[in-house]
Amino acid sequence: MRARKWIMGISPVTPVGKLLCVFTIFSLAEQYVHGSDQAVQARALREFLQNVLPSSSSSSVNFSSPPCSWENIRCENGVVTGLFLEGLGLRGHIPKETLGTLTSLTHLSLSNNSLQSPIPSDLWSLTDLSYLSLSSNSFREELPGIGLSNLVKLQRLDLWSNGFHGPLAFQIGQLKNLRYLNLSYNSITGTIPAAIFDIPSLMVVDISSNGLHGSLPSQLTSLPSLHFLNLSGNSLSGGLPDGISTMTGLTTLDLSNNSFNGSLTSLNASSLEQVILSFNLFTGPVPILKSSKVVRLNSNLLYGRLYSVFGPDLIELDLRLNVLSGEISDLMNDTSSNFKYLDVSANNFSGSLSSVDFAALKDLSYLDLSSNHVEGNIPNEIVKASKLEYIDLSNNNLSGTLPEFLMMLTSLSHLDLSRNSLSGNVSQLEHMSSLKYLNLSFNQHLGCNSGLVRDFGMDAFTGLMDCNPAAVNVDVPSAGYQSKSTLTRGIIVGVVVGCALAIMIISAIIAAIIVHKRRVRWPPHSTLTLKQRASVFKDESRFMSGPFSFDSNSGPWVANVKNPSSVAVVMFEKPLLNLTFADLLRATNNFNRETQVSQGGLGPVYSAVLPGDLHVSIKVLIEGRALTNEVAAAEFASLAKIKHPNIVPLLGYCIVGEERLVIYEFMKNGGLHRWLLGSPDRYQGLQQNNHLYFDFSTDLISRLNVEQLPETVSLSWPVRHKIALGLARALAFLHHGQSVKIVHRDVKASNVMLDEELEPHLANTGLAGLLAGSDDPLFASGSPGYAPPEYGQTGGKVSTMGDVFSYGVILLELVTGKKPIGDSYEDEDGIDMGPEYFGRPAINDLVGWIRMLMHEKRSSSILRALDVRACEDTISQGQMLEVLRIGYLCTAELPSKRPTIQQVVGLLKDMAPNMTSP
Incomplete structure (x- = not known):
């Protein structure tokens, strides 16, 4: 009889033995399944990492070892539960059936890599996830609302700095365990679903820098x-919801750079520690914020006096660019001993500094009171605020001498006391080794010092009657303010740089000769004086020529196109027209000069009537050759999607050989600059809506003789206001109405086209940025007279605030009727300020003239600046003065002190000129 092996002496036929056998079988099966799961997970992780790890990194991973032994991987009981792969240089796509098979994952972090879309759908099946971070990658797809709704255990969702687009998924509201939500720096659009704020566990919400619009859901206050x-950084609007002050847990509120409006009284008595509401349209008084440490309410429309609204914990206060008033000493004495930062510039504060307790401001490092009405002396006690690093008291009514022991401020690096009535000696400043920036200009009775002039340049002493290079006997630096360290280094590197420049100049001359043989180019405006620039724009016809090679005759170029009917014209608006380049040739008479209507920096523009009675403008891009056919087609298609009632629509394009032509809707009344300068006598006058206008469709801008324009041609103030508001709305759409902010780069009067109703339309949208690789200074730095000062500085970058500056110049043109450069700029006695006089430098530009008038605060001079042709009555005069003030703010030297274009829209909308006035 065969012997049986009993386990532990128990017979398998007994009940206990049977139970033990079943248990053993299930245990073995579980071990087999568990081992099988581990193998699947190992294969999935290997495939994922081998696909996304850089080759230099993947070689260092021992893929033959178990995944739980790898770095950055967390396991529990041999099962992978966490992947922490931040900043490992991962790139490419996440393969399907890799990460999605790790069903026990609770933590997944792939942030700070270069992973790309699409995200595999199986990733959204990881229902045990409580932590998901895909931030700072290159995922560019619609926010996966349905997929996210599966992750019901999720507590932290971090998707910031990607390219997620589309609406904000309401399904996120189904994640009832969510505590942290960060979707910032994406391209999410639409409104904020109320469901997002129906998650009681939410502690942190960051959806900044997207394209959201609409108002805040009232559910916000119930979290x-x-x-x-x-x-x-969105386009949100409306007021703050009632009850926000009852949110006792809310410590940080940042709604800056939106279009919120209304009062801030709902914030009274709130427990907020950081209140950041800058660059909006809020009105009314400053709320009571006794618990706040950081308050930034700058660039709004706040008004009124400040009466004990801040508490003892305040560290930073920024109220610049509002309409606030009151005694400056009351405000400064209402702060705490921990106070470090104060900026109330561009307001209406008054009073003196003599009553300020500077000894109590022992930690104050930043003080900006510029552009207010502060008067009296600068007290000696200011040195008791011994940590001051930045002082700007410019454009006030200060008088007397400099504080006696100002040199005791050993940390001071920035001092601006310009445009006051200070007097006396400044020699003590020469001993302040920490000082890197100094501006004492336009204090007529203030002395100067040869050492200071040598260190900081003559510009720091402009307008001082007793200070000139001859008087102080020193060679003055040729441009700008310079620090002492800059001058020292300059001596050391001068010879080397000089040699390098000599080589570059010789090379540039040779290159210029070669280029000149091919085509005539615009002169480099950045190298011209203001008077030279003015003469350039006064005689643009010197640079007019044929469209493609810029020869006077385009015939040879056209002859090289063997079969024009085979070159297609792509039309976005009317694709069924089936146009070809031959149609463009017929409509422009082979791009004859007689059909050319303007010459801009981007290229010549021709008027054409295409088949179907379609009247268009055809622009030939002089720098278009730098774009490949594929890039050009893609970029033009993208530009065609920019649609707004105040933007000239791109209708189509044509790529023929090396040339790129863009087709726009024709604007019957031409550019705004022609209206501001007048029009030739031969233009046929028409009457429409009681506003005189002219038909520019058959006239060539190169033939305009500005000197012979009739004085009777003008725009009424209501029309000018309509133009200002329409243009502001166009820019607001570009800056804040898109998922990605668009900077125009070349806002100027000749790029503002007027239709039959004299409605403004911004032209060349996107083209300057598209051609930004050009070496022509026009593309990099804007147009002369319109370019903001920061564009001309080393490392200056284009920005929406640069557009705001250029827009401000147009506002000044509309109000004064003067050109941005090269016009006659007069003082209150009618004396041209072009020549140097009374210790002042010559003023050859509109912005400098207006800023001088505003700083001097002489109402008679400011009234003289208004264009009498539009100043029809006292109402118009008042509105023109207000628009002049807006233009003044828009053209502030520092970008941070300019309003957003959204704020400008709000200000202009509040004015409602009578459109029936003549």
Whole structure:
């Protein structure tokens, strides 16, 4: 009889033995399944990492070892539960059936890599995830609302700095365990679903820098755990919801760079520690913020006096660019001993500094009171605020001498006391080794010092009657303010740089000769004086020529196109027209000069009537050759999607050989600059809506003789206001109405086209940025007279605030009727300020003239600046003065002190000129 092996002496036929056998079988099966799961997970992880790891990194991973032994991987009981792969240089796509098979994952972090779309759908099946971070990658797809709704255990969702687009998924509201939500720096559009704020566990919400619009849901105030909310950098509007002050857990609120309006009284008595509401349209008084440490309410429309609204914990206060008033000493004495930063520039504060307790401001490092009405002396006690690093008291009514012991401020690096009535000696400043920036200009009775002039340049002493290079006997630096360290280094590197420049100049001359043989180019405006620039724009016809090679005759070029009917014209608006380049040739008479209507920096423009009675403008891009056919087609298609009632629409394009032509809707009344300068006598006058206008469709801008323009041609103030508002709305759409902010780069009067109703349309949108690789200074730095000062500085970058500056110049043109450069700029006695006089430098530009008038605060001079042709009555005069003030703010030297274009829209909308006036 065969012997049986009993386990532990128990017979398998007994009940206990049977139970033990079943248990053993299930245990073995579980071990087999568990081992099988581990093998699947190992294969999935190997495939994922081998696909996304850089080759230099993948070689260092021992893929033959178990995944739980790898770095950055967390396991529990041999099962992978966490991947922490931040900043490892991962790139490419996440393969399907890799990460999605790790069903026990609770933590997944792939942030700070270069992973790309699409995200595999199986990733959204990881229902145990509580932590998901895909931030700072290159995922460019619609926010996966349905997929996210599966992750019901999710507590932290971090998708910031990608390219997620489309609406904000309402399904996120189904994640009832979510505590942290960061979707910032994406391209999410639409409104904020109320469901997002129906998650009681939410503590942190950051959806800043997207394209959201609409108002805040009222459900926001019902979140008991929320302590951080950042919705800045969107296009949100409306007021703050009632009850926001009852959110006792909310400590940080950032709604800056939006279009919120209304009062801030709902914030009274709130527990907020950081209140950041800058660059909006809020009105009324400053709320009571006794618990706040950081308050930034700059660039709004706040008004009124400040009466004990801040508490003892305040560290930073920024109220610049509002309409606030009151005694400056009351405000400064209402701060704490921990106070470090104060900026109330561009307001209406008054009073003196003599009553300020500077000894109590022992930690104050930044003080900006510029452009207010502060008067009296600068007290000696200011040195008791011994940590001051930045002082700007410019454009006030200060008098007397400099504080006696100002040199005791050993950390001071920036001092601006310009445009006051200070007097006396400044020699003590020469001993302040920490000083890197100094501006004492336009204090007529203030002395100067040869050492200071040598260190900081003559510009720091402009307008001082007793200070000139001859008087101080020193060679003055040729441009700008310079620090002492800059001058020292300059001596050391001068010879080397000089040699390098000599080589570059010789090379440039040779290159210029070669280029000149091919085509005539615009002169380099950045190298011209203001008077030379003015003469350039006064005689643009010197640079007029044929369209493609810029020869006077385009015939040879046209002859080289063997079969024009085979070159297609792509039309976005009317694709069924089936146009070809031959149609463009017929409509422009082979791009004859007689059909050319303007010459801009981007290229000549021709008027044409295409088949179907379609009247268009055809622009030949002089720098278009730098674009490949594929890039040009893609970029033009993208530009065609920019649609707004105040933007000239791109109708189509044609790529023929090396040339790129763009086709725009024709604007019957031409460019705004022609209206501001007048029009030739031969133009046929028409009457429409009681406003005189002219038909520019058959006239060539190169033939305009500005000197012979009739004085009777003008725009009424209501029309000018309509133009200002329409243009502001166009820019607001570009800056804040898109998922990605668009900077125009070349806002100027000749790029503002007027239709039959004299409605403004911004032209060349996107073209300057498209051609920004050009070496022509026009593309990099804007147009003379319109370019903001920062564009001309080393490292200067284009920005929306650069567009705001250029827009401000147009406002000044509309109000004064003067050109941005090269016009006659007069003082209150009618004396041209072009020549140097009374210790002042010559003023050859509109912005400098207006800023001088505003700084001098002489009402008679400011009234003289208004264009009498539009100043029809006292109402118009008042509105023109207000628009002049807006233009003054828009053209502030520092970008941070300019309003956003959204704020400008709000200000202009508040004015309602009578459109029936003549």
